[in-house]
Amino acid sequence: MISPQRLPASLTPLDAALAALLAGVEPVAPMELALAEAAGCIAAEMAPLPAYPPHDTAMVDGYAFSARDLVGASSYSPLPLPSAPVWVEAGEIIPNGRDCVLDSDSVDISGPMPQVLAEAIPGQGVRRAGSDIAAGGLIVEAGRRVLPRHLLMARAAGLERLNVRRPRLRIVNVPGGGATAALIAESARAEAAGTSCITAAGRDAGSIGAALDDHACDLLLIVGGSGVGRTDAAVTALAARGDVLAHGIALQPGRTSAVGRIGKTAVVVMPGAPDGALAAWWTLALPAIDRLSGCRPRKTVNLPLARKxxxxxxxxxxxxxxxxxxxxxxxAVGDLSLEAIARAEAWLVVPGGSEGFAAGSPVDAYMLRQ
Structure with missing residues (x-):
């Protein structure tokens, strides 16, 4: 018979459990990934870029001139040219000594002598060197998420790989919580973490422990088996192979969550119920991922509350x-239905020392990806 796990007489405050989990956790070493793989990862330090474009180029198809040579030209007073004008295609380098591009309607080449029918100003029709990327610029600052627009900049600069941090996550699914484990795995992939997911052979401590033995990762998540029932043995398995830092956290939902460590690997044990697992994911696992990624603090949206x-x-x-x-x-507050989870646009935590917030109070909430 499996002995039930026991929660401590008092629950560990959430901030204390998080501090214990993050103690000693440092950003993982940067790695170079192909641009498609780097999307969504957190940028590491990168070398400054050269100017782009490296030369003045034509923004439009037309004729390249020096603007000072066209002063006074108009349709009423055409300016004759001693030789045929130089034609450039959009994107081509502007020839030396020229600083503007006129479209074909501004130049008459039908007669025996070409004529210019309009003035121009320096830079007209020209993309200046360094106008898209200034010399010494960065594709994305370290600590920020790599977005598609950053990849555009990288491709323009001729780069094929980017320096990023991508922590390795391993998810152990305790039988019975497959849907919840899939939810956490999908949430982890949305964070561009290197994620692998395995299912323990059974719910007993031996089967779960065997799944923990191969923990070559930066963050280990155990989904299910965190409670105090006779078939809940995740925390017992963790204790046999590492340290349990806190079991029973003052978090609703998710009070049966646990945090620990196996060697240098941080471990979060999540309830098998989706709402409890999400609570542990948002408040414990995500801060650990951010620390491992070297991510800057996540932004919140501040709005007043419609009701208390x-x-x-x-x-x-x-x-x-x-x-x-x-x-x-x-x-929803504390008790999160699947419908509320599906509809939610944002979440926040009411601290343990607070009775809540009054209607109309401005509060900061973390946005969920839509």
Whole structure:
């Protein structure tokens, strides 16, 4: 018979559990990835770029001139040219000594002597050297997420690979929580983490422990088996192979979550229920991923509350919200239905020491990817 796991008499405050989890966690070493693979990862330090374009180029198809040679030219007073004008295609380098491009309607080449029918100013029809990328510029600052527009800049600069940080995540699915494990794995892939997912052979400590033995990763997530039932043995398996830093966290949902360490690898044990697993993902796993990635603090959106949020003192509660008329409208507090999870646009945590927030109070919420 499997002995049930036991929660401590008092729950560990969320901030204390997070501090214990993150202690000693440092950003992973940078790696070079192909541009398509680097998308969504967190940028590491990169070398400054040369100017782009490296030379003045034509923005439009037309004739290249020096603007000072065209002063006074107009349709009423055409300027005759001693020789045929130089034609350039859009994107071609502007010839030396020329600083503008006139379209074909401004030059008459039908007669025996070409004529210019308009003036121009320096830079007209020209993309200046360094106008897209200044010399010494960066594709993306370290700590920021690599987005498609950054890849555009990299391709323009002729780069094929980018320097990024991508932590390795391993997810152990305890049988019975397959849908929840899939949710966490998909959430991890959205963070551009290197993710692998395995299923333990059974719910007993031996089977879960065997799945933990191959933990060549930066963050280990165990989904399911975190409770105190007779078939819950995830924390027991963790204790047999590493250290349990906290089991039983003052977090609703997710109070049976645990944090620990196997060697230098941080471990988060999540409940098998989707709402509890998401609570542990947002409040424990994501901060660990951000630390490993060297990510800058995640941005929040500050809006007033449409109505009061009441919370229990002593336990941090997850709140799901959607935006309505530039206000946060509460969908769920502490008890998160699947419908509320699906509809939510943002989330926040009411700290354990707070009774909640009054209606109209401005609050910061983390946006969920839509």
């Amino acid at each position: 949020i009441a919370s229990h003192v002593g336990i941090a509660e997850i709140v799901l919200m959607e935006r309505k008329q530039d206000m946060w409208s509460t969908l």
